[in-house]
Amino acid sequence: MSSFANSSLPDALGHFGPYGGRYVPETLMHPLQELEAEYVRAQQDPEFHKELQYYLRQFCGRPSPLYLAERLTRELGGARVYLKREDLIHTGAHKINNAIGQVLLARRMGKARVIAETGAGQHGVATATVAAMFGLKCVVYMGEVDCQRQSLNVYRMRMLGSEVVSVSAGQKTLKEAINEAMRDWVTNIRDTHYILGTAYGAHPYPLMVRNFQRVIGDEARRQILESEKRLPDLLVACVGGGSNAIGLFYPFLEDDSVKMLGVEAGGEGIIPERHAARFQGGSLGVLQGTRSYILQDENGQIQLTHSVSAGLDYAAVGPEHAWLRDAGRVEYSYATDDQALKAFSTLARLEGIIPALESSHAIAAVMERAPKMGKDQVIIANLSGRGDKDVAQAAAKLGM
Numbered sequence: 001m002s003s004f005a006n007s008s009l010p011d012a013l014g015h016f017g018p019y020g021g022r023y024v025p026e027t028l029m030h031p032l033q034e035l036e037a038e039y040v041r042a043q044q045d046p047e048f049h050k051e052l053q054y055y056l057r058q059f060c061g062r063p064s065p066l067y068l069a070e071r072l073t074r075e076l077g078g079a080r081v082y083l084k085r086e087d088l089i090h091t092g093a094h095k096i097n098n099a100i101g102q103v104l105l106a107r108r109m110g111k112a113r114v115i116a117e118t119g120a121g122q123h124g125v126a127t128a129t130v131a132a133m134f135g136l137k138c139v140v141y142m143g144e145v146d147c148q149r150q151s152l153n154v155y156r157m158r159m160l161g162s163e164v165v166s167v168s169a170g171q172k173t174l175k176e177a178i179n180e181a182m183r184d185w186v187t188n189i190r191d192t193h194y195i196l197g198t199a200y201g202a203h204p205y206p207l208m209v210r211n212f213q214r215v216i217g218d219e220a221r222r223q224i225l226e227s228e229k230r231l232p233d234l235l236v237a238c239v240g241g242g243s244n245a246i247g248l249f250y251p252f253l254e255d256d257s258v259k260m261l262g263v264e265a266g267g268e269g270i271i272p273e274r275h276a277a278r279f280q281g282g283s284l285g286v287l288q289g290t291r292s293y294i295l296q297d298e299n300g301q302i303q304l305t306h307s308v309s310a311g312l313d314y315a316a317v318g319p320e321h322a323w324l325r326d327a328g329r330v331e332y333s334y335a336t337d338d339q340a341l342k343a344f345s346t347l348a349r350l351e352g353i354i355p356a357l358e359s360s361h362a363i364a365a366v367m368e369r370a371p372k373m374g375k376d377q378v379i380i381a382n383l384s385g386r387g388d389k390d391v392a393q394a395a396a397k398l399g400m
Contacts (some may be wrong), residue, residue: 083381117174
């Protein structure tokens with residue numbers, strides 16, 4: 001067994017080694033402490049877990065299947081490739097796992113309104129969905145560029161009764177959407193809960209989101225033991241903020257035989273301001289509540305980012321991922337836009353599954369790694385979302 005004492009991290013102040021923490025204005029310290037206290041109480045309350053499991057099962061459709069991609073496996077000629085089918089969960093992505101958990105906390109705290117940020121729109125849709133289900137007011141902040149390239153999800157959120165605010169500041173993508181959501185939260189602390197969508201931000205969000213998403217890895221572990229009678233050799237997931245990846249990885253961290261690969265957005269190549277691979281071109285810094293690897297210039301100014309995938313187009317990475325990289329427990333690579341688009345069309349053609357462009361980065365890494373592995377080896381790739389939202393954009397890029 002590994003020496004990873006993963007159950008003890010983060011520490012009481014939200015640190016994963018030098019990463020994480022709580023770097024926020026004084027006005028947000030109390031609501032974060034209130035949220036942490038309520039989360040701790042909920043974790044110790046059997047009724048909370050019973051309610052959470054009920055909605056994950058009956059509303060979200062869990063467990064998601066672990067699917068052996070036979071044609072992709074034959075095409076690649078190496079390791080057997082399994083897909084963890086988060087694309088089949090209600091709303092079409094893993095984001096609902098966390099949104100359900102957080103909306104239950106919001107109700108326990110008596111909040112009548114929720115807000116969220118979103119990039120590709122999947123977290124916004126998940127938040128709008130749970131707000132509709134529980135009758136809460138909902139506002140979702142989304143960059144203007146992302147509203148244009150993910151217009152389907154904008155319509156879905158509005159159909160669900162949520163207000164979508166298009167953010168026109170800065171690069172008009174996810175970073176600016178988070179800024180606006182945080183401004184809203186500061187202004188409306190009393191009645192509003194911020195359902196942050198990824199394993200990032202000020203403590204307790206990285207801890208809380210990871211624990212709500214670990215259902216992915218817990219299920220995958222049981223399913224692969226049933227299918228293969230052993231653990232996988234490699235786990236693969238895309239990494240934006242990192243919630244789908246940490247959700248898959250976390251339950252396997254103490255299994256030394258299981259290697260893990262997080263795949264960032266390489267954009268047009270590792271050229272400043274043309275990618276979003278924080279571990280390739282980033283450095284230690286603080287952004288939007290936490291300390292982690294950030295794409296910034298020598299003066300600490302946040303650099304522009306680019307990815308064909310709106311959900312990976314962000315300048316920072318979750319603090320637990322930074323710690324796992326430093327510790328050598330997880331390897332992090334990147335896939336370019338072109339590689340992700342090739343994976344997008346390959347999976348559609350071979351398996352009849354259209355993946356999200358975010359998930360396509362993980363499939364691109366599988367296409368590179370699987371042929372180099374033995375046929376007796378096993379890969380689990382997290383198919384974190386479905387690609388309906390990306391079809392028009394991908395078709396234009398692929399000249400279809």
